[in-house]
Amino acid sequence: MTTRVLLADDQGLVRAGFRMILEAQDDLVVVGEAGDGQEAVELARRERPDVVLMDIRMPRLDGIAATRAVVADSPATKVLVLTTFDLDEYVYAALEAGASGFLLKDVGRDDLVAAVRVVAAGEALLAPSVTRRLLADFVRSRPAPAAPPVPAGPLTAREQETLEMLARGMSNAEIAGRMVVSEHTVKTHVGNVLMKLGLRDRIHAVIHAYEHGIVRPGT
Numbered sequence: 001m002t003t004r005v006l007l008a009d010d011q012g013l014v015r016a017g018f019r020m021i022l023e024a025q026d027d028l029v030v031v032g033e034a035g036d037g038q039e040a041v042e043l044a045r046r047e048r049p050d051v052v053l054m055d056i057r058m059p060r061l062d063g064i065a066a067t068r069a070v071v072a073d074s075p076a077t078k079v080l081v082l083t084t085f086d087l088d089e090y091v092y093a094a095l096e097a098g099a100s101g102f103l104l105k106d107v108g109r110d111d112l113v114a115a116v117r118v119v120a121a122g123e124a125l126l127a128p129s130v131t132r133r134l135l136a137d138f139v140r141s142r143p144a145p146a147a148p149p150v151p152a153g154p155l156t157a158r159e160q161e162t163l164e165m166l167a168r169g170m171s172n173a174e175i176a177g178r179m180v181v182s183e184h185t186v187k188t189h190v191g192n193v194l195m196k197l198g199l200r201d202r203i204h205a206v207i208h209a210y211e212h213g214i215v216r217p218g219t
Contacts, residue, residue: 003028003029003120004029004047005052006032006044008033008037009034009053009058014105018053022113027117037061048074050076050077051079052078054080056082065097068098072098079094079100096207101119158179159189159196162175165178167210
């Protein structure tokens with residue numbers, strides 16, 4: 001199956017480089033390029049891509065607002081945010097806006113291709129350990145909620161355990177090994193967690209776990 005990708009970056013050379021890398025793959029096709037956030041929203045609405053590579057700093061409409069608009073208009077579209085370690089303060093806001101993960105602007109060829117495939121499939125977090133540390137840092141720096149942590153509610157014991165391991169950055173294979181079950185069973189548990197909690201994807205399950213005290217930063 002072909003994955004349709006939209007590139008959103010105000011630097012033409014960046015877009016050209018990403019297009020060359022992605023279209024060298026038989027299963028990936030670039031359906032459009034946007035030079036600013038507003039154009040990205042309009043193109044995403046028209047083309048309905050599977051994945052949008054979204055820069056954060058763009059004219060007219062920044063990547064965070066554009067991500068929010070794209071996700072609201074097309075929930076099936078996954079957004080990968082482009083950032084640098086120097087701009088990490090924007091990443092959490094982008095994830096809250098509905099992004100499914102992030103890539104560094106200097107991402108390598110193989111990592112870029114793998115990231116697009118992974119996020120398009122919705123199978124796993126992108127760079128779990130990095131994502132976990134990033135989220136933990138942001139949750140630690142945010143004001144503590146006035147209300148006590150929200151319980152997992154409708155989750156079974158196994159689903160609760162799965163959510164906790166997701167939040168610690170564990171892959172399906174690692175979770176399966178810890179729980180002594182098959183990866184297919186883990187995928188079923190993950191799907192049930194997302195459905196019962198009304199979450200978009202795995203990375204938002206991680207955000208939910210941190211924000212509701214199910215997992216604490218540093219654990």
